Amino acid sequence: MTPQADPHSSAPENLPLPPGSSGLPLLGETLDFLRSSRDFAERRRRQYGPVFRSHVLGSPAAFLLGPDAIQWIFAGEGKYLKNRWTSGVRRLLGANSLALLEGEEHLERRRLLAPHFSYATMRGFVPAIESLATRHFERWAALPGDFTLWPSMRELAFEIALSLIFGQDTVDVPFLMRHFQAWTAGLFVPLAVNLPWTTFGRALAAKKAMITYLDQLVAERQKRTEQPPDLLGSLLRHREGEEPLSREAIVEELQLLLFAGHDTTVTATSNLMLLLAQHPDVLQKGREAVADLEGPLTLDALRAMPYLVQLIHEGMRLIPPIGGAFRITTRDVAYNGYRIPKGWMVPVSIRMAHSGEHWPAAERFDPERFGSERNEQRKPGTFIPFGGGPRICLGQHFAMVEMSVMLALLLKHYTWELVPGQDLSYVMVPFARPRSGIQLRMRRRS
Numbered sequence: 062m063t064p065q066a067d068p069h070s071s072a073p074e075n076l077p078l079p080p081g082s083s084g085l086p087l088l089g090e091t092l093d094f095l096r097s098s099r100d101f102a103e104r105r106r107r108q109y110g111p112v113f114r115s116h117v118l119g120s121p122a123a124f125l126l127g128p129d130a131i132q133w134i135f136a137g138e139g140k141y142l143k144n145r146w147t148s149g150v151r152r153l154l155g156a157n158s159l160a161l162l163e164g165e166e167h168l169e170r171r172r173l174l175a176p177h178f179s180y181a182t183m184r185g186f187v188p189a190i191e192s193l194a195t196r197h198f199e200r201w202a203a204l205p206g207d208f209t210l211w212p213s214m215r216e217l218a219f220e221i222a223l224s225l226i227f228g229q230d231t232v233d234v235p236f237l238m239r240h241f242q243a244w245t246a247g248l249f250v251p252l253a254v255n256l257p258w259t260t261f262g263r264a265l266a267a268k269k270a271m272i273t274y275l276d277q278l279v280a281e282r283q284k285r286t287e288q289p290p291d292l293l294g295s296l297l298r299h300r301e302g303e304e305p306l307s308r309e310a311i312v313e314e315l316q317l318l319l320f321a322g323h324d325t326t327v328t329a330t331s332n333l334m335l336l337l338a339q340h341p342d343v344l345q346k347g348r349e350a351v352a353d354l355e356g357p358l359t360l361d362a363l364r365a366m367p368y369l370v371q372l373i374h375e376g377m378r379l380i381p382p383i384g385g386a387f388r389i390t391t392r393d394v395a396y397n398g399y400r401i402p403k404g405w406m407v408p409v410s411i412r413m414a415h416s417g418e419h420w421p422a423a424e425r426f427d428p429e430r431f432g433s434e435r436n437e438q439r440k441p442g443t444f445i446p447f448g449g450g451p452r453i454c455l456g457q458h459f460a461m462v463e464m465s466v467m468l469a470l471l472l473k474h475y476t477w478e479l480v481p482g483q484d485l486s487y488v489m490v491p492f493a494r495p496r497s498g499i500q501l502r503m504r505r506r507s
């Protein structure tokens with residue numbers, strides 16, 4: 062059966078629910094889902110087919126698998142689907158930020174932010190990213206022994222995100238980083254209990270401290286007559302006839318951007334460094350791709366090295382920094398001959414889209430898959446590291462440029478090797494990370 066491209070064309074009330082099981086009372090099939098969402102879905106796909114129902118994370122859910130289903134989900138944003146966040150995340154992110162806005166308000170905020178995230182705008186950020194990355198890489202390479210990549214990459218990515226937002230302003234990086242870490246730890250707790258000694262309680266306290274600090278920075282900026290060309294400047298400028306954003310909305314937006322633009326790039330870049338250390342032949346090809354690089358990096362120089370993008374894309378295909386997202390139906394809808402009732406959760410599995418029949422030998426790290434010819438043949442909905450539809454990642458160009466700069470510098474100037482005997486098995490939630498945090502020894506290339 063082909064997917065129902067237009068859900069309005071069928072009357073859902075006459076259709077059956079998808080096949081599947083609701084599992085245990087209250088818990089549903091949550092435990093099985095949390096063990097491995099991919100194995101969970103794969104087993105049920107074999108049993109029921111690509112559309113099945115379940116009950117996970119406190120909600121009845123319809124799982125719709127395959128690239129056509131992915132396209133249908135992305136197309137449904139604001140029509141029959143909306144974003145689904147847990148109440149804990151809603152409290153921590155704040156209702157005024159892009160990720161939580163819906164409908165017209167969401168589109169309006171995206172229109173406001175989009176110019177600052179265009180590919181062309183990234184030209185201005187390349188020197189700042191290069192300078193920050195070089196400072197951190199040099200420090201790592203000068204360490205007498207080994208170090209753990211994950212926390213070090215978090216520091217670097219955080220500074221880069223701050224430079225995108227605040228440009229040249231002086232910011233208390235250690236203060237913000239400390240509170241940011243406590244805040245993000247609370248975003249993924251299974252139970253959001255607000256007591257001072259719980260992770261969630263500490264996260265709410267950290268959010269308060271961050272908001273007070275960010276609010277002061279914004280207030281200082283508002284006193285200036287001219288805004289510099291950074292993200293905060295964009296948020297403070299508004300066009301004729303437009304309502305200016307409230308200070309509260311600006312502060313919540315800044316918090317969201319710090320969150321959305323941080324652990325994602327840390328995950329992608331750190332895992333790619335690990336994959337390259339494990340695949341010397343690919344690493345060598347990467348080094349050849351940057352061999353002619355000279356002088357400061359520019360957007361044009363990066364564009365002239367398409368292999369960098371191939372490496373980053375294949376890294377994100379194999380280990381997507383965001384494994385998936387959740388939507389919720391806003392009314393009864395028909396999909397592929399089944400009824401999905403209003404209020405049901407619809408997971409978007411990025412991890413599953415990146416494996417299966419469309420990716421032969423999917424477990425192999427093979428950047429050749431992203432050669433230009435093969436890119437043209439790719440079916441939409443099979444490679445979605447940045448999501449899709451109206452909620453496609455706002456920062457995708459920034460992320461690609463940031464990661465390309467880091468990768469070019471690493472390939473050109475440094476060697477890195479894994480410390481033997483470390484535990485490289487993966488923890489998948491909230492971000493796919495080897496248990497050891499990736500212990501490395503890094504040196505400058507002679």
Ligand code: HEM
Nearest residue numbers: 160321322325326329382383386447448452454455456460
């Ligand atoms: C490797 C890096 C990144 C990956 C893989 C990634 C992935 C994603 C994905 C999959 C979504 C969609 C989530 C959904 O459908 O619910 C998303 C949304 C978003 N991303 Fe990214 N992201 C990355 C980096 C960034 C950066 C650097 C920024 C900003 C500086 C950013 C800002 C955002 C924002 C604001 C949204 C919400 C968009 C909306 O709701 O309209 N991301 N990202």
